[in-house]
Amino acid sequence: xxxxxxxxxxxxxxxxxxxxxxxxxxxxxxxxxxxxxxxxxxxxxxxxxxxxxxxxxxxxxxxxxxxxxxxxxxxxxxxxxxxxxxxxxxxxxxxxxxxxxxxxxxxxxxxxxxxxxxxxxxxxxxxxxxxxxxxxxxxxxxxxxxxxxxxxxxxxxxxxxxxxxxxxxxxxxxxxxxxxxxxxxxxxxxxxxxxxxxxxxxxxxxxxxxxxxxxxxxxxxxxxxxxxxxxxxxxxxxxxxxxxxxxxxxxxxxxxxxxxxxxxxxxxxxxxxxxxxxxxxxxxxxxxxxxxxxxxxxxxxxxxxxxxxxxxxxxxxxxxxxxxxxxxxxxxxxxxxxxxxxxxxxxxxxxxxxxxxxxxxxxxxxxxxxxxxxxxxxxxxxxxxxxxxxxxxxxxxxxxxxxxxxxxxxxxxxxxxxxxxxxxxxxxxxxxxxxxxxxxxxxxxxxxxxxxxxxxxxxxxxxxxxxxxxxxxxxxxxxxxxxxxxxxxxxxxxxxxxxxxxxxxxxxxxxxxxxxxxxxxxxxxxxxxxxxxxxxxxxxxxxxxxxxxxxxxxxxxxxxxxxxxxxxxxxxxxxxxxxxxxxxxxxxxxxxxxxxxxxxxxxxxxxxxxxxxxxxxxxxxxxxxxxxxxx
Numbered sequence: 001x002x003x004x005x006x007x008x009x010x011x012x013x014x015x016x017x018x019x020x021x022x023x024x025x026x027x028x029x030x031x032x033x034x035x036x037x038x039x040x041x042x043x044x045x046x047x048x049x050x051x052x053x054x055x056x057x058x059x060x061x062x063x064x065x066x067x068x069x070x071x072x073x074x075x076x077x078x079x080x081x082x083x084x085x086x087x088x089x090x091x092x093x094x095x096x097x098x099x100x101x102x103x104x105x106x107x108x109x110x111x112x113x114x115x116x117x118x119x120x121x122x123x124x125x126x127x128x129x130x131x132x133x134x135x136x137x138x139x140x141x142x143x144x145x146x147x148x149x150x151x152x153x154x155x156x157x158x159x160x161x162x163x164x165x166x167x168x169x170x171x172x173x174x175x176x177x178x179x180x181x182x183x184x185x186x187x188x189x190x191x192x193x194x195x196x197x198x199x200x201x202x203x204x205x206x207x208x209x210x211x212x213x214x215x216x217x218x219x220x221x222x223x224x225x226x227x228x229x230x231x232x233x234x235x236x237x238x239x240x241x242x243x244x245x246x247x248x249x250x251x252x253x254x255x256x257x258x259x260x261x262x263x264x265x266x267x268x269x270x271x272x273x274x275x276x277x278x279x280x281x282x283x284x285x286x287x288x289x290x291x292x293x294x295x296x297x298x299x300x301x302x303x304x305x306x307x308x309x310x311x312x313x314x315x316x317x318x319x320x321x322x323x324x325x326x327x328x329x330x331x332x333x334x335x336x337x338x339x340x341x342x343x344x345x346x347x348x349x350x351x352x353x354x355x356x357x358x359x360x361x362x363x364x365x366x367x368x369x370x371x372x373x374x375x376x377x378x379x380x381x382x383x384x385x386x387x388x389x390x391x392x393x394x395x396x397x398x399x400x401x402x403x404x405x406x407x408x409x410x411x412x413x414x415x416x417x418x419x420x421x422x423x424x425x426x427x428x429x430x431x432x433x434x435x436x437x438x439x440x441x442x443x444x445x446x447x448x449x450x451x452x453x454x455x456x457x458x459x460x461x462x463x464x465x466x467x468x469x470x471x472x473x474x475x476x477x478x479x480x481x482x483x484x485x486x487x488x489x490x491x492x493x494x495x496x497x498x499x500x501x502x503x504x505x506x507x508x509x510x511x512x513x514x515x516x517x518x519x520x521x522x523x524x525x526x527x528x529x530x531x532x533x534x535x536x537x538x539x540x541x542x543x544x545x546x547x548x549x550x551x552x553x554x555x556x557x558x559x560x561x562x563x564x565x566x567x568x569x570x571x572x573x574x575x576x577x578x579x580x581x582x583x584x585x586x587x588x589x590x591x592x593x594x595x596x597x598x599x600x601x602x603x604x605x606x607x608x609x610x611x612x613x614x615x616x617x618x619x620x621x622x623x624x625x626x627x628x629x630x631x
Contacts, residue, residue, distance in 0.1 A: 111309070125316055169241075250294070264326055264328075272291055355389050366383070369381050385421045405419070417434070442455065494515075495544070534593075551573050554571040566587065597609045
């Protein structure tokens with residue numbers, strides 16, 4: 001018998017008291033909401049719950065009675081759901097709106113002191129559908145006339161990639177396997193192979209003598225449920241001449257959102273939606289409403305005081321943020337959580353921002369910030385703006401302020417426009433530019449050089465640029481900021497790798513160096529024409545090797561012809577006075593594209609071209625091949 005069928009039988013068999021008739025429910029809820037406005041729900045003292053629920057103090061007799069009254073409200077609401085045939089929990093579909101009278105009110109941002117508090121807050125969300133966030137829409141700058149990501153990650157923030165080196169070994173993630181290749185002046189040895197069954201590696205970091213491998217997997221988090229949930233696993237290794245040795249494993253439930261390494265500390269973010277699929281049944285079952293995580297297989301619950309609940313949390317999803325000081329204390333894990341959806345994450349050197357989208361009367365975005373220090377992510381502030389974040393790249397930071405661009409819709413006309421917001425360290429809007437490009441679909445907004453550049457999906461040139469240097473009064477400008485499709489290459493220069501179509505319809509790899517001030521081309525070079533030119537560098541800057549100090553650029557590419565696949569890796573030197581000069585090229589004729597080069601690295605005086613199943617080393621000065629490793 002299904003859960004729905006059991007509830008239907010109960011509804012038919014149980015006689016509902018007069019005070020729980022539908023016409024009396026709204027009054028009961030309204031009274032309970034007024035009586036309990038702004039108060040924490042304390043756990044009752046004594047009983048089995050004492051061994052499972054963390055409490056800050058024993059509840060008073062008054063609190064006990066209040067707790068029992070609120071349980072009655074929950075039962076009443078459940079009965080109403082049975083009578084009307086409408087459920088009060090989300091099952092992944094749009095739910096019908098039910099008016100329960102005045103919502104229970106509470107402080108703008110809550111950090112529960114106990115799991116009992118958390119249970120009460122979550123129960124309120126089930127009953128009331130979250131609070132109206134309209135009061136939090138703060139726009140303090142003019143929006144009538146005036147109106148991403150950075151080119152490089154902020155200082156101290158490390159990016160992940162499929163290939164890393166510690167200056168001696170090469171660590172290459174391919175086909176779900178971590179390959180450790182030992183090098184010595186160009187000679188190579190397939191030294192170690194790490195396979196993690198049941199895990200799908202997605203990211204890799206190296207910092208401070210540690211290698212961190214981030215993998216996606218699934219795990220069972222509740223003893224009372226047979227279902228498993230998505231999770232990410234951070235396997236932390238010490239690295240050196242002996243390869244990679246495991247020292248700690250951290251498992252964090254939820255769908256993978258982002259990970260960053262900041263000065264040797266790892267921060268991971270997941271979106272955990274386990275709690276939206278069934279009603280909240282018991283405050284004694286922590287697994288049902290408290291996020292868990294695992295350190296070396298040991299199950300732990302996130303502390304109640306480390307959970308942040310914005311006032312406009314409209315659902316019971318969680319965003320989990322874990323911090324690990326991988327260098328000094330990899331077994332000590334700090335985990336914080338935000339109740340409510342976190343769709344986008346942005347990380348600066350000392351702040352992590354979680355942006356979640358919701359809807360109540362109008363679309364809104366809640367931004368919650370955390371201070372990062374030595375592997376801890378501590379709640380800092382929370383605020384809200386109107387609209388929904390346009391894209392993952394439409395966020396940035398500058399001089400301690402957070403910037404985001406949102407798509408907004410006029411509630412009367414339905415017209416779509418774009419708004420750019422600047423929030424200070426307290427997550428209060430210090431400047432904004434709204435109603436930009438009305439009626440135009442903006443697909444991306446990129447922040448660079450104190451400006452916000454607005455782009456459409458079919459144009460490489462910005463539709464509009466807003467100067468944000470005066471936060472209180474943003475203005476439109478003719479300045480063209482650095483395009484984030486280009487990467488920094490030395491002082492005042494940007495580099496791009498693109499596919500060019502020649503007059504004979506052949507295709508080439510084209511490199512261009514730009515003046516960062518006005519994006520004017522300084523020098524460019526194209527490879528020979530091919531019938532079909534392909535390169536990961538066209539879409540992923542990590543595939544481009546740049547050495548600004550020595551003026552080197554390296555790019556892998558390949559083409560298909562009637563004989564199979566031509567696999568190439570070319571390295572150029574660059575000088576502003578003469579432009580590009582090719583200093584070496586590797587070329588192989590293969591039957592297919594399974595051995596194409598993916599990355600290139602330079603260790604000492606040796607260049608390494610690395611691909612799936614093949615690594616080639618060559619002298620960096622002459623490009624003479626030293627060794628070839630097949631694996």
